[in-house]
Amino acid sequence: MIDELAGKVAVVTGGASGIGRATVAKLVAEGAKVVMGDLDPERGAEAIAEHGDAAVFMQTDVSDPAQVERLVEHAVATFGGLHVMCNNAGIPGKMHPSLLLDDLADFHRVLGVNLLGVMAGTKFAARHMAEHGGGSIINVSSVGGVMAGGGVQTYRASKAAVIHFTKSAAIELAQYDIRVNCLAPGNIPTPLLTTSAAGMPPDKVERFAKAVRASMNSERPLPREGEPEHVADAVVYLAGDRSVYVTGTVLAIDGGTTAGKPLKPRKKPEEGKSAEQNSAAQAAVSKN
Incomplete structure (x- = not known):
């Protein structure tokens, strides 16, 4: 659709890279004005540079509710309102070889960004929306949740x-x-995976990321790879008027991963053979 979000103002946290960056681009393309919040000022400024005056950046640590409140206030002051809040910011935490070896040192930071940031964003956005006709709040979780x-x-x-x-x-x-x-994205190429392997030598990080991607690909029914833009498309849908009767739902964007394991490739029916013969051939494939 063209200009589906014209006249709407949105806030996107964690918007400087990955899913957040793709979301900002999609929202702007559909006519929205966007305030991007992110901890990284350099990547944030770079991400909004291509959007002209349709997007502005504000450095924000979402684990601090006061900063989230200022982000919402900045959107209202800059663009005159707030209709869409996308709580996207998230961090993976450090990967450990075993739960038994996890020192839980990053527990408060991970929960602060991933949960408290979402709760604060929802609260402060809803305070404004409740007095101005409502709105849409979109929280980004994961198939890991x-x-x-x-x-x-x-x-x-x-x-x-x-x-x-x-x-x-x-x-x-x-x-x-x-x-x-x-939204519950799964197997979307973003910096989160390599961030979780921080501390490993660079060559090991690359091998680790490839191995994890290969494992996730093998568990995904759809053969195509997910992209940040696929998640951003879902944000646009939930932000707009097409979803006015949708609330409290969890939309997995994961190529079918949460639905179940992929089947082995099926053998195409051969011309000239009966249904019984083709069924027998398929049964033989399934056993192998």
Whole structure:
């Protein structure tokens, strides 16, 4: 659609790279004015440079609720309102070889960014929206918050909490015509994966990232690779008027990963053979 979000003002946290950067670009392309919050001023300034006066940057640490409040106030003061809040900022925490070896040293930082940042963004955005006709709040979780698994336990716990908080907030804020929904991306190439391996030698980080990607690809039913833009498209949908009857939902953008394991490739039916013969051939493939 063209200019689907014309006249709307949005805030995107963690907007300087990855999913956040793609989201800012999509929102601007659909006519929205955007305030990007991110901890990295250099990448933030670079990310908004291509959007002219349709986007502005404000350095923000979302683990500090006071800074999140100022980010929301800045959006209202700069563009005259706030209709969409995308709480996207997130960090992975440090990868450990085992939960038994995890010192939990980064627990408070991970929960501060991934959960407290989402809660603060929802709260301060909703305060404005409740007095100005409602709006849409979109919280970015992860398939790691939907599916259990080994590794980065603090990250998984924080993302699971985002999902439950989103549903609870959706119930409470519906009376103000505020919709609160959650996205659960999976296997999207972003800097998060390599960040979790910080401390490894560069060559090991690259091998580690490739191995994890290969493992995730093998567990995804759809053969195509996910991209940040695929998540950004979902943000546009939840931000606009097409989703006015959608709240409290969790949308997985993961190529079917959370649905189940992929099947082995099926053999195409051969012309000239009966249905029974083709079925027997497929059964033979399934056994192998």
